[in-house]
Amino acid sequence: MTVWIEGATGKAGRRVVDALTAAGLPVRAASRHPGEPNGSVTPVRFDWYDETTWAPALGDADAVFLKGLDSDDQAATIITRFLGAAPAVRRVVLMSAVGVDRTSDDAPRRAVELAVQNSGKRWTILRPSWFLQNFDEDEWVFARALRETGELYAGSGESRAAFTDTRDLAGAAVAVMTEEGHDGRGYTITGPESLTFGEVAELLAKVSGRPIVHVDATPEEHRKHFEESGRPKEWVDHMLHLFKLVRAGVFAPVTHDFEHLTGKAPRTPQAYAEETWRPTNPT
Numbered sequence: 001m002t003v004w005i006e007g008a009t010g011k012a013g014r015r016v017v018d019a020l021t022a023a024g025l026p027v028r029a030a031s032r033h034p035g036e037p038n039g040s041v042t043p044v045r046f047d048w049y050d051e052t053t054w055a056p057a058l059g060d061a062d063a064v065f066l067k068g069l070d071s072d073d074q075a076a077t078i079i080t081r082f083l084g085a086a087p088a089v090r091r092v093v094l095m096s097a098v099g100v101d102r103t104s105d106d107a108p109r110r111a112v113e114l115a116v117q118n119s120g121k122r123w124t125i126l127r128p129s130w131f132l133q134n135f136d137e138d139e140w141v142f143a144r145a146l147r148e149t150g151e152l153y154a155g156s157g158e159s160r161a162a163f164t165d166t167r168d169l170a171g172a173a174v175a176v177m178t179e180e181g182h183d184g185r186g187y188t189i190t191g192p193e194s195l196t197f198g199e200v201a202e203l204l205a206k207v208s209g210r211p212i213v214h215v216d217a218t219p220e221e222h223r224k225h226f227e228e229s230g231r232p233k234e235w236v237d238h239m240l241h242l243f244k245l246v247r248a249g250v251f252a253p254v255t256h257d258f259e260h261l262t263g264k265a266p267r268t269p270q271a272y273a274e275e276t277w278r279p280t281n282p283t
C-alpha cells in the first residue's frame with residue numbers, strides 16, 4: 001500500500017507522514033510547497049485549486065489521508081471530483097472534526113464527510129478535538145499572540161475542550177489505515193482530559209515560566225483580533241464559528257476511541273507543555 005497524504009506539511013499531516021513511515025509504508029506527501037525526498041517519503045506538489053497537479057501527485061497511491069478544504073463552501077464538490085478521478089485509490093481516511101456528524105447534511109464539513117462516504121471507496125473518518133499544537137504552531141489562531149504579548153486570545157468563556165495531540169491523531173490514522181475492521185466507521189479522537197482555555201494559559205505559564213493570560217474576548221473583539229491578522233474573511237468567519245462551538249461545549253467530551261484503536265493512553269496537555277513550552281524549548 002502506498003499512502004498519499006494531503007496537508008503533509010501541516011500540524012496533523014506532518015505527524016501522519018512520520019507515523020505511517022515508521023509503520024513501514026511508502027508515503028506521497030502532498031502540499032503546494034513540497035520539500036526534498038527522504039527515505040520512503042516522496043514529497044509531491046499538489047494544489048486543490050489546480051487540477052493539473054492531482055494525478056501526478058497521486059502517482060501510484062492506492063490509499064489517501066484527506067484533511068479536506070476548511071473554509072470553502074465548494075469543498076464537497078471538489079473532493080467528489082478528486083476521488084472520482086482517482087480509480088486506483090481504494091481506501092480513504094478523512095480527518096474531519098469533533099461534532100461534524102451532528103451537523104446538518106448541507107453544512108460544508110458534513111458535506112465533505114458525505115462526499116467521502118458516497119465515493120464508492122472504503123472509508124473511515126477521524127474526528128479530532130482541538131489540537132494542542134495550535135498553541136505553538138498555528139501562528140494566526142494562537143501562536144503569534146502568545147509569543148508577542150503572552151495572551152491566549154480565545155473567546156471561550158469557561159467552556160472546556162478535550163485538546164488532542166496531533167501525534168495521537170496520527171497514531172489513530174495508522175491504526176485505521178493498516179488494520180481491518182474500520183471500514184464505514186467514524187472515531188472521535190480526544191485527549192484524556194477537558195480543560196478551559198484559562199487552565200491552558202495557567203499550564204503554559206507555569207511550564208514556560210512566562211506570564212501568559214487567557215483573554216476571554218467577546219465575539220466582536222475576537223473578530224477584530226483575527227481581522228487585524230490580515231487573514232481572509234472566510235478564515236475569520238470560520239474561526240468565529242469554531243469558537244461559537246467551543247462556547248456551546250461541543251469539544252468538551254472526552255472519548256476513548258484513541259485507546260480503543262491503539263491500545264495506548266492519549267498524550268496529556270501537561271506532557272505536551274513539558275515537551276514544547278519548557279524554557280529550553282522556547283516557542
Ligand SMILES: NC(=O)c1ccc[n+]([C@@H]2O[C@H](COP(=O)([O-])OP(=O)(O)OC[C@H]3O[C@@H](n4cnc5c(N)ncnc54)[C@H](OP(=O)(O)O)[C@@H]3O)[C@@H](O)[C@H]2O)c1
Pocket residue numbers: 006007008009010011012013030031032033034046047048049067068069070095096097098127128129130131132134
Ligand atoms: N487545528 C485544529 O485544532 C483542528 C481540530 C480538529 C480538526 N481539524 C481539521 O484539521 C484540518 C487542518 O489540519 P492542520 O491543522 O494539520 O493544517 P495546517 O497546519 O493548517 O496545514 C495546512 C496544510 O495544507 C496545505 N495546503 C494549504 N492550502 C492548500 C491547497 N490549496 N492545496 C493543497 N494543500 C494545501 C499546507 O501546505 P502548503 O501551504 O505547502 O500547501 C499544509 O500542509 C482542518 O480541516 C480542520 O478542520 C483541525
